[in-house]
Amino acid sequence: MKASAFAYHDPKTMQELNNLLGSLDNIRILAGGQSLMPMLNMRYAFPDHVIDINHIADLSGVAMTPAGLRIGAMTRQRIVREHPLVLEHAPVLAEALHWVGHVQTRSRGTIGGSLCHLDPAAEQPCIAALYDAVLHVSGPRGARDVAMRDWVLSYMTPNLEPDEALLGLTLPVWSGMQGHRVGHGFHEFARRHGDYAIVAAAALVSLDAAGVVRRASIALAGVDVRPVRLEGAEQALVGKGLDQSLIAEVSAMAASIEMMEDAHITPAYRGRLAQTMTKRALTDALNRATGGRNV
Amino acid sequence: MKIDVSFSVPVPPQQAWPLLLDVPRIVPCLPGASLTADLGDNRYKGQATVKVGPVQLTFAGEAQIADIDPVAHTARVIAKGADAKGRGSASATADFALVAEGEGTLITVVTDLQLVGAVAQYGRAQGLIKEIASQIVEQFAANLRSDILARSQEGVAGSDPATAADQSSPQSASASATAAVAPTRELSAFALLWGVIKSLFSRKNQSGQ
Amino acid sequence: MSELDQAQTTRHIRVTVNGVHYERDVLTRTHLGDFLRQDLGLTGTHLGCEHGVCGACTIILDGQPIRSCLMLAVQADGAVIRTIEGLAQADGTLHPVQEAFWDKHGLQCGFCTPGMVTTLAAVLEADPTMDEVAIREAISGNICRCTGYETIVDAALQAASRMRGDH
Numbered sequence: 001m002k003a004s005a006f007a008y009h010d011p012k013t014m015q016e017l018n019n020l021l022g023s024l025d026n027i028r029i030l031a032g033g034q035s036l037m038p039m040l041n042m043r044y045a046f047p048d049h050v051i052d053i054n055h056i057a058d059l060s061g062v063a064m065t066p067a068g069l070r071i072g073a074m075t076r077q078r079i080v081r082e083h084p085l086v087l088e089h090a091p092v093l094a095e096a097l098h099w100v101g102h103v104q105t106r107s108r109g110t111i112g113g114s115l116c117h118l119d120p121a122a123e124q125p126c127i128a129a130l131y132d133a134v135l136h137v138s139g140p141r142g143a144r145d146v147a148m149r150d151w152v153l154s155y156m157t158p159n160l161e162p163d164e165a166l167l168g169l170t171l172p173v174w175s176g177m178q179g180h181r182v183g184h185g186f187h188e189f190a191r192r193h194g195d196y197a198i199v200a201a202a203a204l205v206s207l208d209a210a211g212v213v214r215r216a217s218i219a220l221a222g223v224d225v226r227p228v229r230l231e232g233a234e235q236a237l238v239g240k241g242l243d244q245s246l247i248a249e250v251s252a253m254a255a256s257i258e259m260m261e262d263a264h265i266t267p268a269y270r271g272r273l274a275q276t277m278t279k280r281a282l283t284d285a286l287n288r289a290t291g292g293r294n295v
Numbered sequence: 296m297k298i299d300v301s302f303s304v305p306v307p308p309q310q311a312w313p314l315l316l317d318v319p320r321i322v323p324c325l326p327g328a329s330l331t332a333d334l335g336d337n338r339y340k341g342q343a344t345v346k347v348g349p350v351q352l353t354f355a356g357e358a359q360i361a362d363i364d365p366v367a368h369t370a371r372v373i374a375k376g377a378d379a380k381g382r383g384s385a386s387a388t389a390d391f392a393l394v395a396e397g398e399g400t401l402i403t404v405v406t407d408l409q410l411v412g413a414v415a416q417y418g419r420a421q422g423l424i425k426e427i428a429s430q431i432v433e434q435f436a437a438n439l440r441s442d443i444l445a446r447s448q449e450g451v452a453g454s455d456p457a458t459a460a461d462q463s464s465p466q467s468a469s470a471s472a473t474a475a476v477a478p479t480r481e482l483s484a485f486a487l488l489w490g491v492i493k494s495l496f497s498r499k500n501q502s503g504q
Numbered sequence: 505m506s507e508l509d510q511a512q513t514t515r516h517i518r519v520t521v522n523g524v525h526y527e528r529d530v531l532t533r534t535h536l537g538d539f540l541r542q543d544l545g546l547t548g549t550h551l552g553c554e555h556g557v558c559g560a561c562t563i564i565l566d567g568q569p570i571r572s573c574l575m576l577a578v579q580a581d582g583a584v585i586r587t588i589e590g591l592a593q594a595d596g597t598l599h600p601v602q603e604a605f606w607d608k609h610g611l612q613c614g615f616c617t618p619g620m621v622t623t624l625a626a627v628l629e630a631d632p633t634m635d636e637v638a639i640r641e642a643i644s645g646n647i648c649r650c651t652g653y654e655t656i657v658d659a660a661l662q663a664a665s666r667m668r669g670d671h
Binding site for chain 2: 004026028036039043044045046047117154155156157225260261262
Binding site: 001002003004005006007008009010030033034037038040041042050052054078101102103104105107108192193194 | 509512513515532533534535538554555556559562565568569570571573574575576578579623627641642644645
């Protein structure tokens with residue numbers, strides 16, 4: 001199959017992009033193309049306009065800011081996965097990217113593209129939810145920030161007006177407070193490596209010197225149209241010593257949230273996967289936090 | 296595919312009924328829909344644009360209101376539309392029923408939707424289409440409520456439509472014209488935000504508890 | 505679409521492929537795999553699925569292995585591309601990965617082979633110290649229906665060893 005005809009645009013500036021987005025209808029933005037091109041080739045999507053944003057400067061890059069780790073929307077997944085700042089300040093993102101597609105797709109795919117495409121099983125939105133990331137949006141009315149909690153409006157629909165685009169996101173990193181150690185984990189179940197997750201779980205825990213949980217974050221992908229934070233489980237962890245039995249106890253909570261259903265996977269099975277992936281992610285987080293490294 | 300939705304409006308059935316039959320008035324309340332012709336005899340031509348995730352579908356076709364029962368407050372809408380680029384078509388039969396609910400009305404709609412052709416590939420995502428349908432209906436209900444409120448503020452609602460029309464002065468007529476909701480191109484961001492707010496209180500997001 | 509104008513549906517591009525400069529007009533909806541095969545006659549790159557899962561269309565663009573079916577030809581304007589046809593040297597000396605595929609019988613029907621060899625050439629050139637686990641992961645985006653992957657992995661391990669200068 002080949003893509004049907006469309007008008008191709010390649011703006012060189014954000015201003016040009018905003019103008020195009022404001023004046024045209026039935027558009028898809030082409031970033032890395034790893035999700036859009038299959039849809040075009042299969043004629044699953046048939047936009048009248050394809051706007052290629054690969055020529056707009058200053059949309060990629062990784063930097064530490066006072067607010068956290070800022071990553072430009074057009075930063076290739078390959079770069080994010082290997083970037084020293086990511087490895088140092090948000091290693092769970094690098095770990096999640098291990099599961100994203102394959103070497104060929106990570107060469108072109110972008111973190112911003114994944115955050116705007118919003119496949120329910122995608123790993124990068126899951127990490128953004130894990131960190132309560134802030135997403136930076138730009139449009140003709142100016143710039144605005146959107147909390148990750150408010151980002152997914154519905155199935156594969158980000159909180160973007162028709163004439164807006166994502167510039168990047170900031171992950172408020174978990175710095176080691178005095179004596180505290182942060183551990184992370186990420187586990188995914190998919191039929192084949194590189195497939196979209198059936199369920200994925202990401203975890204961050206911050207332990208004090210006595211091994212008591214001071215802060216916890218657990219996010220699941222693949223269970224709903226948006227990544228789901230296990231807030232009940234997080235609260236159940238805080239103030240307690242983290243060990244395998246507590247991990248088993250809170251992981252069971254993952255099975256009882258309302259799960260989406262599809263033709264292949266029953267909610268009950270998905271729930272069991274959620275429980276197992278959560279348990280593995282928390283176990284890794286515990287091991288990393290008690291391994292003595294400040295991550 | 297069967298889709299069940301329902302919504303409430305703050306006026307009793309005797310008032311809601313004529314409002315819902317006033318097709319040119321209520322079509323603009325439906326996000327992504329527009330009326331192109333009134334063919335008479337309760338038949339209309341129109342257009343509807345819907346986003347299914349990353350895909351935008353536009354159908355142009357006809358709708359007919361049939362089986363109108365003004366006593367039971369039920370009606371059936373039969374609609375057929377084809378995609379502009381020949382990628383398929385959609386047909387739907389929607390049964391409406393109005394029931395008194397406190398001081399207002401509960402409107403239930405049971406729809407049988409069929410997709411034919413290339414667009415039928417989206418039909419496999421039944422849960423998704425139902426979610427989109429309920430979002431469209433939520434936005435429709437919100438728009439309709441604003442419209443009803445605007446009309447009641449002008450003193451147009453709350454009485455028999457014929458008398459109301461006589462009563463409306465040129466000033467309130469123009470005010471009610473501007474109060475009518477402008478056609479939306481597709482699901483508006485407001486609608487979707489509303490969906491978010493609603494979903495925050497729904498079972499789905501009470502995670503881990 | 506009658507209202508689409510020329511500039512939006514056709515573009516002029518310049519690419520370097522296997523060291524040769526080309527200039528062509530392309531339809532904007534044509535993907536890079538089709539451009540290489542149809543416009544440049546380089547049919548070594550194969551199209552298995554055209555939706556980014558099989559890896560048969562893998563080429564090396566600006567030093568990175570990519571799926572040529574998931575890139576528009578127009579996006580390759582200014583790029584430096586290596587395809588399977590360009591891996592061997594001008595005098596015909598095979599790339600170590602090609603040599604190893606020969607030695608270890610890393611192909612049967614040959615359909616996935618250009619993608620496999622190109623992917624392995626790219627990743628092993630970047631890091632010839634890759635072990636078997638890393639190699640298997642590196643080719644996880646390339647599907648083979650014939651070999652069961654064992655001889656492909658054997659070939660990759662041999663190529664890696666040669667490229668490290670082991671013997």
